[in-house]
Amino acid sequence: MADARDVDGWTCPVPLRGHDRIVMGHGGGGKLSSELIEHLFVPAFNDGARIELHDAATVPVATGRLAFATDSYVVRPLFFAGGCIGDLAVNGTVNDLAMSGAQPIAMSAGFILEEGLPMATLAAVVEAMAMAAATAGVQIVTGDTKVVGVGQADGMYVNTAGIGMIPEHVDIRPGRARPGDVVILSGPIGEHGVAVLSTREGFEFGTDVRTDSAALNGLVGDMIAAFADIHVLRDATRGGVTAVLCEIAASAQLGIEFDERAIPIPPAVAAACSFLGLDAMHIANEGKLVAFVPPRGVDDVMDAMHRHDLGREACVIGRVVADHPGTVVARTALGALRVVDVPLGEQLPRIC
Amino acid sequence: MADARDVDGWTCPVPLRGHDRIVMGHGGGGKLSSELIEHLFVPAFNDGARIELHDAATVPVATGRLAFATDSYVVRPLFFAGGCIGDLAVNGTVNDLAMSGAQPIAMSAGFILEEGLPMATLAAVVEAMAMAAATAGVQIVTGDTKVVGVGQADGMYVNTAGIGMIPEHVDIRPGRARPGDVVILSGPIGEHGVAVLSTREGFEFGTDVRTDSAALNGLVGDMIAAFADIHVLRDATRGGVTAVLCEIAASAQLGIEFDERAIPIPPAVAAACSFLGLDAMHIANEGKLVAFVPPRGVDDVMDAMHRHDLGREACVIGRVVADHPGTVVARTALGALRVVDVPLGEQLPRIC
Numbered sequence: 001m002a003d004a005r006d007v008d009g010w011t012c013p014v015p016l017r018g019h020d021r022i023v024m025g026h027g028g029g030g031k032l033s034s035e036l037i038e039h040l041f042v043p044a045f046n047d048g049a050r051i052e053l054h055d056a057a058t059v060p061v062a063t064g065r066l067a068f069a070t071d072s073y074v075v076r077p078l079f080f081a082g083g084c085i086g087d088l089a090v091n092g093t094v095n096d097l098a099m100s101g102a103q104p105i106a107m108s109a110g111f112i113l114e115e116g117l118p119m120a121t122l123a124a125v126v127e128a129m130a131m132a133a134a135t136a137g138v139q140i141v142t143g144d145t146k147v148v149g150v151g152q153a154d155g156m157y158v159n160t161a162g163i164g165m166i167p168e169h170v171d172i173r174p175g176r177a178r179p180g181d182v183v184i185l186s187g188p189i190g191e192h193g194v195a196v197l198s199t200r201e202g203f204e205f206g207t208d209v210r211t212d213s214a215a216l217n218g219l220v221g222d223m224i225a226a227f228a229d230i231h232v233l234r235d236a237t238r239g240g241v242t243a244v245l246c247e248i249a250a251s252a253q254l255g256i257e258f259d260e261r262a263i264p265i266p267p268a269v270a271a272a273c274s275f276l277g278l279d280a281m282h283i284a285n286e287g288k289l290v291a292f293v294p295p296r297g298v299d300d301v302m303d304a305m306h307r308h309d310l311g312r313e314a315c316v317i318g319r320v321v322a323d324h325p326g327t328v329v330a331r332t333a334l335g336a337l338r339v340v341d342v343p344l345g346e347q348l349p350r351i352c
Numbered sequence: 353m354a355d356a357r358d359v360d361g362w363t364c365p366v367p368l369r370g371h372d373r374i375v376m377g378h379g380g381g382g383k384l385s386s387e388l389i390e391h392l393f394v395p396a397f398n399d400g401a402r403i404e405l406h407d408a409a410t411v412p413v414a415t416g417r418l419a420f421a422t423d424s425y426v427v428r429p430l431f432f433a434g435g436c437i438g439d440l441a442v443n444g445t446v447n448d449l450a451m452s453g454a455q456p457i458a459m460s461a462g463f464i465l466e467e468g469l470p471m472a473t474l475a476a477v478v479e480a481m482a483m484a485a486a487t488a489g490v491q492i493v494t495g496d497t498k499v500v501g502v503g504q505a506d507g508m509y510v511n512t513a514g515i516g517m518i519p520e521h522v523d524i525r526p527g528r529a530r531p532g533d534v535v536i537l538s539g540p541i542g543e544h545g546v547a548v549l550s551t552r553e554g555f556e557f558g559t560d561v562r563t564d565s566a567a568l569n570g571l572v573g574d575m576i577a578a579f580a581d582i583h584v585l586r587d588a589t590r591g592g593v594t595a596v597l598c599e600i601a602a603s604a605q606l607g608i609e610f611d612e613r614a615i616p617i618p619p620a621v622a623a624a625c626s627f628l629g630l631d632a633m634h635i636a637n638e639g640k641l642v643a644f645v646p647p648r649g650v651d652d653v654m655d656a657m658h659r660h661d662l663g664r665e666a667c668v669i670g671r672v673v674a675d676h677p678g679t680v681v682a683r684t685a686l687g688a689l690r691v692v693d694v695p696l697g698e699q700l701p702r703i704c
Binding site for chain 2: 023024025026027028029030031032033034052053054055056057058059060061062063064065066067068069070071072073074095096097099100102106108109110111112141142143144145146147148149151152153154157159161163164166173174175234235237238239243247251284342343344345349350352
């Protein structure tokens, strides 16, 4: 694997040491479950405060609007170039919250583990989750572990849910798209899908492509600080940028036009797509967003994005029009127009 | 199966009709994913209000303490006597919130589906979730669906996360147990585990035992209204009543004594346990709670419980003592005392 973590170097803490692999009892609610929580999850996810284990975590909130999101992760393989299921699971839910303009305040983690999973693999995933959560500035406060038999899961699946507060005066949602809105893409596309695929299939090409998995709440915070009246934000995950544009066009019953030549596609991604017959516009990203901004805010938003590491290559790719409601139209490299539609499913299954 | 739902009678709405089984594309973020959301999840989970699909749901909250919990469900089989994975997934998370005294305000649902799962099975589970949520007075506001290949899951797994507000002046947590607290059990134990097991294994005995799966937030609300200073609440799920008592004894560093003869065990559960060599005190329940209440509140709490359908058979089973901290002691039918401990794992895997 191009970037697999060194899980062999992990040392199993006593009393997990007796089990270097997951057994059914780790999901049974008895001593083995308690030991997993006490010796693995709490040290990784807790910030050092004295905590009291309970069925639910308690989170203080102030009057306002809470954003609430969840995602399950079934990516295969568990570790791939530049990341793993752990950081993906944290970043994905943080990003779902950020697309409402919310900053995350707490997350949950639910694990479904296959009997026989090496304890070191679980530990590496948990460590990646803890690091990703610290980077995003959110704490994992509650969780759950279930174990299923051999052949009843593919190593492990992770669910995260998250809550975050939406700042006052911020109203970011698909229905707020308006004719004239400028469509901004935060950076180059296609890296996550190609990174997972090249690790999974052992391709020789594309091995220098790493996932773009990243928490976008910092970038979104800067964008909102620069111009609060952003209309729509959407991260371009499953279905890629195409799915985002088509869903918003359908949801707001407006047309969207974009310029194919404006879409930044890294050469290694373009090469992999060309070889495999994939369309980079359909490939999942895990650290890219599409923003719909009224013209008067575009300069401020673009400046804020360009100053942030995750928006340095932000670019305008199109605009919202009153014509052809519900339809997305691409201007091709030759200047022709073509209708763009979402595929039925996903070109690459189990990408997140 | 004793109480399997009639999934054959379910009619697949257009345009899901083209697929009577789950295919990979239903998790791909394209049109098939959208159709599943639009034609199955939204009609089932939405209360009729116009909704706008977004990465996160928005939930208004007031200043206070939010309870936040999650659970994944891997129960096998998916349908068993008296319930299915769907109502279990809703009730379990509602109960985790209720054990902090919280009333649920919103839930998420994350599905991991195995390719080939009959659409009618998914629909029956979703319908059961919707009914359970309505009964508990909570709405499922956000979700996610992933599909994995044949042999990479066992039909389907469900994750739920939930949030709820904890009433002011309520402080219910394991660390509040005090010597002298009276330990109350809300009703007969062992039904859930035996119901699942007898459906799973096709036993002739125990077939009249149905799961006790129920949302306890209404019962807890009544208990708090009768006496707000309840010290500890815990639902007796994985590990059964024994695990609850042992965890609280360890967490509060206090001793607990209970009377084995006081534990209500239905005859059919006792028969199944005797046949299989199981201990009913270790078996998972999904609608029973254990309450630790200071003596001055016991009469009010018991009265409130006896007036509620889910607490009609509530009984005092023991008390908290300052002796033998961290240890749970049972008084046997013969009047002898014995130390009670949690098992390493679970007697019955994949029970929830």
